[in-house]
Amino acid sequence: MKPYNTLLAKTTLSFIVGILLQPYIHISLLCCILLIFITYSLVGFCHLLAFKTAQWSIPFGIGLIFLFILLGIANKTLKDPLQSTHHYANQNDSTTHTYLFSIQEKLKPSAYQHKFIAQLHQKDSTPINGKVLLSINKDSSQTIPAIGRWYYVRTTIAALPFSKNPYQFDYGTYLKKKQIYGQFFINGDQLLKAAQSTENSRVVALRFRESVINSLKKQPFSNEQLAIIQALLLGQRQDIDTEMSNQYASAGMMHILAVSGLHVGILLLLLRFMTRPISIKKWRWIRSGMIIGLLWCFACITGLSPSVLRAVTMFSFLELGSCLGGKRRTHDALLFSAFILLVIDPSLLYQVGFQLSYLAVIAILWLQPWLSGFYRPKNYILDKLWGIITVSIAAQVGVLPLSLFYFHQFPGLFLISNIVVLPFLGILLSLGILVVSLSYFGILPNLIALGYGKIIDALNYFIGWVASKENFVIDHIAVSFNSMLLWYLVIITFFYLLKKYQYKRLLFFLTTLTLMLSIHIYQKTHREASHLTIFHKNKETLMGLYSPDTLIVYTDDLAADYKKDSRIEAYQNNFNLDTIYQRDMPNYFSLQHKKILVIDSLGVYKIKDIKPTYILLRQSPDIHLERLISLYPNTIIIADGSNYKSDISRWKTTCLELKIPFHSTYEKGFFRIQ
Structure with a gap:
């Protein structure tokens, strides 16, 4: 018997394919529903014939796959907020209006702004909908909005930011995948509180989490301890500084700072252990009900954040599958939970957390039992240690290609970190829930608070020690989307071959391996041509001259380490560069018969x-x-981020009048010369 329901797996994958295809297939919802009705009728007809003749089972299977692809397309179209005529993005209005909105979520603040996600309700007196990014300047008179409160503001909806430098994270595209298409930039004193407020379970949960955080701030925790406690138990990473975040990433332990699948999975194991006395068959439904209820209580404590909701939903289905009995039920419950979550919110498919969580759990269910069978320790401690090792290896195998695609680094000491930290993570969570509960009710003894703080310090010290072994951190790994998919094919075929040797499996593995190596060799031998990139950087000039395997960075400040600049790191990650040089900024370039004249603040440009x-x-x-253009009439004018915007505006007007091409990195981003 197969370890999973084949029909459920095919329909779920088909549904996912439909969601992915929807942005590229321009079809109306009405037309899609009509196709669904026709396909459903044909599938039903084939299903009836399949009972009489086996050959009709193939058309039935193909029709079912096509039906669920259409359902995925229809669901994604139906949940698309842009389908609403009242959505602000469909009105293309950049003038000033009075907007009524409510605060949905608080985001991590930047150096100069508080950030929120707001839901629009009204423009002047006209109903409107859609989510916007709300940025409030910190240096203004502070009116920090509260979750669930409604406010008026008179402003304009600005366009989302776009990546102004190559290969960098595009925050605007990320926001669009979260169905946010515009933003407000305001001062706190522009807000006017409205009489309305939103009262629902999520708002109540978020307010409860804020009250828990406020109670923890009254305890004798240091800022670093409090930041880790908030991340570890409440899913709030806003107060973790960049240095600490990088240390956890380098140690391969960033996942413990995001309350999601790992935490909920460990909590599930703890609850199963605690409810073992009622694990007999006639009490199993009561036991599972108690476990699922407590998991959702934990989700409420963390503010019902999307990552926790996703994880609790997934593990609730897994607990139900376990209650029904059998390994197959657990696999089916996992697939069904993914299907249900995507029906509710198709945009989850684009979230990295969703992808990592399900790939890790799938790999654990598929690989861990097989890996653990290689060694059966008789000692209890060794048995538990071996279980942690096999779970860590299985999870890392499952997420490795995707992690390399998104984060471009591999923590070589991840196994040591997991072996040391994971056995104690359950204790950390258990004690942490106790500390949070006692703190909320104002009865937390100082001795317990100080002791828990010391445990957090020990965790930070160990993570810092692992992260300091920089030679074990392999970074700037370039993995394209196609290469990532091929890596997964190679991994799947390889482990299928190891589990059971068959000639067909060997042939399939060698085919995928050959294909991956061929693409890798092609990419190595067909590198991008040499080019000069003028980056956008505020108040500075930064240029990079790329040639295969080398990048020369031109800057005014040779003392600065531009290897740590996000623009340069993005280039390293994309091209897998190890060799980077820094050079002083020249006044003249020659690149493949193209001449580049650089004019700085001295204004010298008359070169013979x-x-x-x-x-x-x-x-x-x-x-x-x-005068400059009259001297060099056949040229393209470029202005970078080191210039004043007023000067750029004046130059742009002049170039438009003289019909000379003009490029401002403020408006258009980087400029590349091939």
């Missing part, structure tokens, strides 16, 4: 016998642009 193809203006040079 040159005909520049491009002219870079930087540091707001005091020049007469018309």
Whole structure:
């Protein structure tokens, strides 16, 4: 018998394919529903014939797959907020209006702004809907909005930011996947509190979490301890600084700072252990009901965040599958939970947390029992230690290609980190829930608080020690989307071959391996051509001259370590570069018969016998642009982020009048010269 329901697996995967295809298939919802009705009728007809003749089972299977692809497309279209005529993105209005909105979620603040997700309700007196990113300046008179409260503000809806440098994380695209298509930039004193407020389970949970955090701030925890406690138990990573976050990432333990599948899974094991006395058959439904109820109580404590809701839903189905009995039931429950979550919110499919959680659990269910069978320790402690090792290896195998695709690094000491930390994570969570509960009711003894703080310090010290072994952290790994998919094919075929040797499995593995190696060799031998990139950086000029395997960074500040600059790191990650040099900024470039003249604040540009193809203006040079253009008429003018915006605006107007191409990195992002 197969370890999973084949029909459920095929329909779930088909549904996922439909969600992925929806942005590329321009079909109306009405037309899609009509196709669903026709396909459903044909599938039902084939199903009736399949009872009489086995050959009709193939058309039935194909029709069922097509039906669920259509259902995925229809569901994604139905849940698309842009389908509403009242959505602000469909009105294309950039003028100032009075907006009524409610606060849905508090985000991690930036250096200068508090950030929230707001739901629009009204524009002037007209109903409107849609989510926006709300940014409130910190240096204004502070009116920090509360979750669930409604406010008025008079402003404009600005466009989302876009990545102004190559290969960097595109925050605007990320927000669009979360169904946010615009943003507000305001001062706190612009807000006017409305009489309305939103009261639902999530708002109540978020307010409860805020009250828990406020109670913890009254305890004798240091800032670092409090930041880790909030992340570990309440899913709040806003107060963790960049250095600590990087340490946890380098140690391969970033997942313990995000309350999601790992925490809920450990909590599930703890609850199963605690309810073992009522695990007899006639009490199993009561036991599972208690466990699922307590899991959802934990979700409420963490504010019902999307990652926790996803994890609790997944493990609730897993607990139901376990209660029904058999390994197959557990696999089916996992597939069904993914299907239900995607029916509710198709955009979950694009979230990294959703992808990592399900791949890790799938790999654990598929690989861990097989790995643990290689060694059966008789000692209890060794048996538990071996279980942690096999779970860690299985989970890491499951998420490795995806992690490399998103994060471009591999923590070589992840196994040591997991062996040391995971056995105590259950204790950390149990004590943490006790500390949070006692703190909320104001009866937490100082001795317990100080002791728990010391445990957090020991955890941070160990993570810092592992992260300091930089030679074991392999970074700047370039993995494309196609390469990631091929890696998963190789991994799946490899382990299928190891589990049971068959000639067909060997042939399939060798085929996928050959294909992956061929693509890797092709990518190595067909590197991108040499080019010069003028990056966008506020108040500075930064350029990179790329040639295969090498990047020369041109800057005014040679003392600065530009290897840690996010723009340069993005280049390293994309091209897997190890060799980077820094050079002083020249006034003249020659790249493959193309001449680049650089004019800085000194305004010197009269160089004999040159005909520049491009002219870079930087540091707001005091020049007469018309005179410059008359001297070099066949050129393209580029202005980077080191210039004043007022100068750029003036230069742009001049270039438009003279019909000279003009590129501002403020408006259009980086400029590349091949």
